[in-house]
Amino acid sequence: MAYVAVKGGEKAITNAHRWLAEDRRGDTAAPEIEVAQLREQLSLAVDRVMSEGSCYDRDLAALAIKQSRGDLPEAIFLTRAYRTTLPRFGASLPVETAQMAVRRRVSAAFKDIPGGQVLGPTFDYTHRLLDFTLAADGETPIDGATQADEALAYPMPTIASVFAHEDLLEADARTAEAEPFDLTREPMAFPAGRDQRLQALARGDEGFLLSLAYSSQRGWGSTHPLCAEIRLGEVAVEFVPDELGFAIEIGEVTLTECQMISTDAGGVDKAPQFTRGYGLTFGHCERKAMSMAIVDRALRDGAANEASAPVQDEEFVLYHSDNVEASGFVQHLKLPHYVDFQADLQLIRRLRREHAAREAAMKEAAE
Amino acid sequence: MNARPNEPERYYNYAYLDEQTKRMIRRSILKALAIPGYQVPFGSREMPVPYGWGTGGIQLTAAIIGPDDVYKCIDQGADDTTNAVSIRRFFAQVADVAVTEDTGEATIIQTRHRIPEQPLKAGQVLVFQVPQPEPLRGLEARETETRAMHAYEEYGLQYVSLYESVATYGRIASTVGYPTMVDERYLMSPSPIPKFDNPKMGDNEAILLFGAGREKRIYAVPPHTTVRSLDFEDYPFETQTWDENCALCGAQDSYxxxxxxxxxxxxxxxxxxxxxxxxxxxxxxxxxxxxxxxxxxxxxxx
Amino acid sequence: MPACPPAILNLADVAAAFIDPTRESQAVFRKVMDAVARPGTIQDLAFAPDAPQGLDRAAGAVALTLFDFETPVWLDPALRGGTAEGWMRFHCGCPLTDDPVKAAFALITDALAAPELAAFNQGDAKYPDRSTTLVVQLPALDGGPRVTLTGPGIRSEASLALAGLPNGFWEQAQANQAKFQFGVDLIFVAADRLTALPRSTRVTIQGN
Known part of the structure; x- marks a missing residue:
C-alpha cells in the first residue's frame, strides 16, 4: 500500500484537543460530574494529587482529577504546573504533628500505648467484596459511626514521648534554624541532606516508593522496619508575617504521619538504639507514608555504608522517584525522532554492507 | 469553589514564568556563557508541557524573550512538526511575540535535534532542547561521578569508549549527540543533533544556549568558540553524507x-x-x- | 542565607525603579547577555531608569535585573547606609553580606579601594558557577590603558581601554583567567554603558 505523509500539525493539534474534550465528557446521557463530588467522594485520589503535586488545595486537586479524566499522574502534573506559577509569600513555621487533632492512630509496637489505639476511618479489616449497593442509584444509606464516650487524648502522646525516658529511640534530627532545602527552587544535589531526601520522597511517586519499600522488606537492603506509629488528623499551619513579628494561624491541613523504627545494634562509640524512618503526606495517604518511612530509613543505611541495594542508593532513588519527570521522559519517546532514526538507519545499513562484504570475502577465501 | 479564570495570557505572567524564576534562569545563562560547555545546575520549574518535551528550551526562551523578538521553533528541522507547532503557539500566546518560519528573520530559534542549514548570524540566539545534558551519562550513570570527571578534566573514559567503537565497528559508530570539546576544556553533549550538524557549532555567529528542564541543567556556547568533535588521528571525525539528493529541492548538502x-x-x-x-x-x-x-x-x- | 539588615526603610526616600519590570528587565538582560557572550563589546542601557545617588544608570539596571532574595550582594562600603542601599533593598530584596566569599554579586563603585578579585568566591571545582559576579562601576569604559582580548565570544580579537581601574588590575584578570574553571566574572559599567569580562577571556596587556 502507499503511505500519505503526515504534515499540517496545527490542524491536527486543534482537532485532537476537541476530541479529547469530547472523550473527557463521555456519554452526555450521564450527568456531568461536579468538582465538589470528586473532592468529597474521591477524597483519597484528591489526597494523593495534593501530596505528590506539592499543593494543598482540595478544590484544585479535584479539578485536576476531573480534567485529567482520573489519570492521577496527569492530575499531579497539572497541579505542579499550576503551583509553580504561584508567588511565594514566605514559609510557614514547621507544623507540630505532636499537636495533631488525631482521627486515626495505630502502633504495631505495643498492644496499648498512652492515648490508645484509634482505628479511625480505614480500609483495614474491610472485606474486599464489591459493594453493589453503591452501584444502585441515589444515596447509599450510611450508618454513622458511634461516638465514643470519651474524647480522644489531646494532644495525643507521640511514639517518641513513649520511648523518651529510656533513651531507646534516636533523637529528632531536626535543625530548626537552618532554612530547609527546597527542591522546587534548587536542583537535586548529592550527597543529599535529609531535608532534601524527605522532600523528594514526599513528592515522589507512590507506586515507585511502594515497590522500593517492598524490595527492602524482601531483603534488597533490608531494614527490618516496624511500624511504631501511624497518625492521621489535622494540624494548624502558622505563619509569622514580617509586619507582625509573631505567629498567626492561617489554616489547618490534614496529614498522615508514619514513624518506622528499626534496631541499630550500635558500636564502639554508640549504644544500641532504635532508629527511625519518617513518612509524611498531605491528606490520608497511608500506603505512601509507610513506604516513604521505609525508604527514608533504607537511604540512611546507604549513606552510612556502601549502597548495595537499589533502595539504599540515594542517587538512584531520588533521581527516579518523581513521576512528573519520569512520565514526561518516558512519553517523550512519542515525539518525532526522524533525524536520529535516519542517522541510525544510515549506520546500520553501512555496517550491514560491510558485514556482508566480509562474509563474502571469507566465503571466497574458503573456496 | 471560586471560579479561576482560564485565560493564560491574562492569568499568567508575560512569557509564563514569574520574574523571580526568570532572574534565576538569567543568572544561570550568564554563568553558562562565562564557562562555555559547563553544565550549570538550575532550579528548573514544572512547565505546562511535560518534562522531555522541551521544558529546558522553553524555560530558556521564556527567560530571554521580549515583545521585539521574532520567534521560530523547529523540531527535527521542521517548523510544522506537532511539538514545534505546540511550543510556537505557546509563545505566540503568552509572550505576544511575532513568529516566523524564516530562519534569517528570527531572533530566537528554539530547536530540537537540528541546527538550521542556513548559517546563523550575530544577534540570533539558538535555543536547544536537551533531553540528557551529560555527555558521559551513557558511560557512567552516577551524576556524582560524572561531575567529578568534568571537575578534574578526566575524560579518558570517553576516549576509551570511542576507541572500543573503532575496534568493534571499524569507525566511531556514534551518529547523534556526538561528544564535543568546548574551548578545549569541557566535554559537552551537543544534544541529540546528528553529527552532521556538529561542525556548525564551532565559531558560530549566534549564541547557542542549551536547556535540559528535567535534568535541570543549562549550558552555553558563546559565538566564535572552539567546539571540537572528538576523534583520533587515524579515525578523523566525519559527518553523514547521502548518495541521494533532496527529492523536492535537489539539495546535495543538507541533512x-x-x-x-x-x-x-x-x-x-x-x-x-x-x-x-x-x-x-x-x-x-x-x-x-x-x-x-x-x-x-x-x-x-x- | 544571611538576612537583610534590620534597619527600617523610609519608603518616602526610595526612588522609583523600572516602570514595567517585566519588559525592562528583559531588555536589560539581553544587553547583559550579549555583553557576556561577546566580551569587549559595549552595550548601551540609556533606556533604563535613573539610578539613585552613587550608582550609574547601567549599574542600577544590572542590579534590578539580576539581584533578588536568592543572591547575597557585597555592596561597596561607599554605598553602605546610603540611598542606593535602601533602593536596592527595597527593589531587589537582596540580602547584603560583608563577606566577599559569600557574595553571589559584588557591586563595586570604588574600584581603587575594592578587594582583589581573588578575595571573592572563586567557585567550586565541581560547581564553578558558584563564583561571584562583580559589577564594577568605572568613570568611563574608554580612555584607559588598552588590553587585547581573545577567547570564547571573540572572532579574532577584541580590545578594551577601561578607565579608572587600579594598577595591577589586568594582571589580576590574567591570573583569574589562568585558573579557569575557577574565577570571578566581571561586568563593567559607566554611565549608560556596559561591557563584560567573563573568566574565559584571555587578556593581553599591551606594551608588555
Whole structure:
C-alpha cells in the first residue's frame, strides 16, 4: 500500500484537543460530574494529587482529577504546573504533628500505648467484596459511626514521648534554624541532606516508593522496619508575617504521619538504639507514608555504608522517584525522532554492507 | 469553589514564568556563557508541557524573550512538526511575540535535534532542547561521578569508549549527540543533533544556549568558540553524507529525512530543514520529485 | 542565607525603579547577555531608569535585573547606609553580606579601594558557577590603558581601554583567567554603558 505523509500539525493539534474534550465528557446521557463530588467522594485520589503535586488545595486537586479524566499522574502534573506559577509569600513555621487533632492512630509496637489505639476511618479489616449497593442509584444509606464516650487524648502522646525516658529511640534530627532545602527552587544535589531526601520522597511517586519499600522488606537492603506509629488528623499551619513579628494561624491541613523504627545494634562509640524512618503526606495517604518511612530509613543505611541495594542508593532513588519527570521522559519517546532514526538507519545499513562484504570475502577465501 | 479564570495570557505572567524564576534562569545563562560547555545546575520549574518535551528550551526562551523578538521553533528541522507547532503557539500566546518560519528573520530559534542549514548570524540566539545534558551519562550513570570527571578534566573514559567503537565497528559508530570539546576544556553533549550538524557549532555567529528542564541543567556556547568533535588521528571525525539528493529541492548538502512511500521499498529523501527546502524551491531549485504532495503540504500557510 | 539588615526603610526616600519590570528587565538582560557572550563589546542601557545617588544608570539596571532574595550582594562600603542601599533593598530584596566569599554579586563603585578579585568566591571545582559576579562601576569604559582580548565570544580579537581601574588590575584578570574553571566574572559599567569580562577571556596587556 502507499503511505500519505503526515504534515499540517496545527490542524491536527486543534482537532485532537476537541476530541479529547469530547472523550473527557463521555456519554452526555450521564450527568456531568461536579468538582465538589470528586473532592468529597474521591477524597483519597484528591489526597494523593495534593501530596505528590506539592499543593494543598482540595478544590484544585479535584479539578485536576476531573480534567485529567482520573489519570492521577496527569492530575499531579497539572497541579505542579499550576503551583509553580504561584508567588511565594514566605514559609510557614514547621507544623507540630505532636499537636495533631488525631482521627486515626495505630502502633504495631505495643498492644496499648498512652492515648490508645484509634482505628479511625480505614480500609483495614474491610472485606474486599464489591459493594453493589453503591452501584444502585441515589444515596447509599450510611450508618454513622458511634461516638465514643470519651474524647480522644489531646494532644495525643507521640511514639517518641513513649520511648523518651529510656533513651531507646534516636533523637529528632531536626535543625530548626537552618532554612530547609527546597527542591522546587534548587536542583537535586548529592550527597543529599535529609531535608532534601524527605522532600523528594514526599513528592515522589507512590507506586515507585511502594515497590522500593517492598524490595527492602524482601531483603534488597533490608531494614527490618516496624511500624511504631501511624497518625492521621489535622494540624494548624502558622505563619509569622514580617509586619507582625509573631505567629498567626492561617489554616489547618490534614496529614498522615508514619514513624518506622528499626534496631541499630550500635558500636564502639554508640549504644544500641532504635532508629527511625519518617513518612509524611498531605491528606490520608497511608500506603505512601509507610513506604516513604521505609525508604527514608533504607537511604540512611546507604549513606552510612556502601549502597548495595537499589533502595539504599540515594542517587538512584531520588533521581527516579518523581513521576512528573519520569512520565514526561518516558512519553517523550512519542515525539518525532526522524533525524536520529535516519542517522541510525544510515549506520546500520553501512555496517550491514560491510558485514556482508566480509562474509563474502571469507566465503571466497574458503573456496 | 471560586471560579479561576482560564485565560493564560491574562492569568499568567508575560512569557509564563514569574520574574523571580526568570532572574534565576538569567543568572544561570550568564554563568553558562562565562564557562562555555559547563553544565550549570538550575532550579528548573514544572512547565505546562511535560518534562522531555522541551521544558529546558522553553524555560530558556521564556527567560530571554521580549515583545521585539521574532520567534521560530523547529523540531527535527521542521517548523510544522506537532511539538514545534505546540511550543510556537505557546509563545505566540503568552509572550505576544511575532513568529516566523524564516530562519534569517528570527531572533530566537528554539530547536530540537537540528541546527538550521542556513548559517546563523550575530544577534540570533539558538535555543536547544536537551533531553540528557551529560555527555558521559551513557558511560557512567552516577551524576556524582560524572561531575567529578568534568571537575578534574578526566575524560579518558570517553576516549576509551570511542576507541572500543573503532575496534568493534571499524569507525566511531556514534551518529547523534556526538561528544564535543568546548574551548578545549569541557566535554559537552551537543544534544541529540546528528553529527552532521556538529561542525556548525564551532565559531558560530549566534549564541547557542542549551536547556535540559528535567535534568535541570543549562549550558552555553558563546559565538566564535572552539567546539571540537572528538576523534583520533587515524579515525578523523566525519559527518553523514547521502548518495541521494533532496527529492523536492535537489539539495546535495543538507541533512535528509527518509520518507517511506509504499511497502515495497520505495523511498524518497527530503530536506529535514523545511524552511531551507521551501526557500530553495521558491528560488527555482527542482528535485526529482518536486511535484510530490509533500511539497504542497509544506508550503501550505499555517 | 544571611538576612537583610534590620534597619527600617523610609519608603518616602526610595526612588522609583523600572516602570514595567517585566519588559525592562528583559531588555536589560539581553544587553547583559550579549555583553557576556561577546566580551569587549559595549552595550548601551540609556533606556533604563535613573539610578539613585552613587550608582550609574547601567549599574542600577544590572542590579534590578539580576539581584533578588536568592543572591547575597557585597555592596561597596561607599554605598553602605546610603540611598542606593535602601533602593536596592527595597527593589531587589537582596540580602547584603560583608563577606566577599559569600557574595553571589559584588557591586563595586570604588574600584581603587575594592578587594582583589581573588578575595571573592572563586567557585567550586565541581560547581564553578558558584563564583561571584562583580559589577564594577568605572568613570568611563574608554580612555584607559588598552588590553587585547581573545577567547570564547571573540572572532579574532577584541580590545578594551577601561578607565579608572587600579594598577595591577589586568594582571589580576590574567591570573583569574589562568585558573579557569575557577574565577570571578566581571561586568563593567559607566554611565549608560556596559561591557563584560567573563573568566574565559584571555587578556593581553599591551606594551608588555
Amino acid at each position: 535528509l529525512d527518509e520518507v517511506v512511500l509504499d511497502d515495497t521499498g520505495a523511498r524518497m529523501f527530503v530536506c529535514s530543514d523545511s524552511h531551507f527546502c521551501a526557500d530553495r524551491r521558491a528560488a527555482g531549485h527542482v528535485g526529482p520529485m518536486a511535484d510530490h504532495q509533500l511539497a504542497a503540504l509544506e508550503t501550505e500557510p499555517t
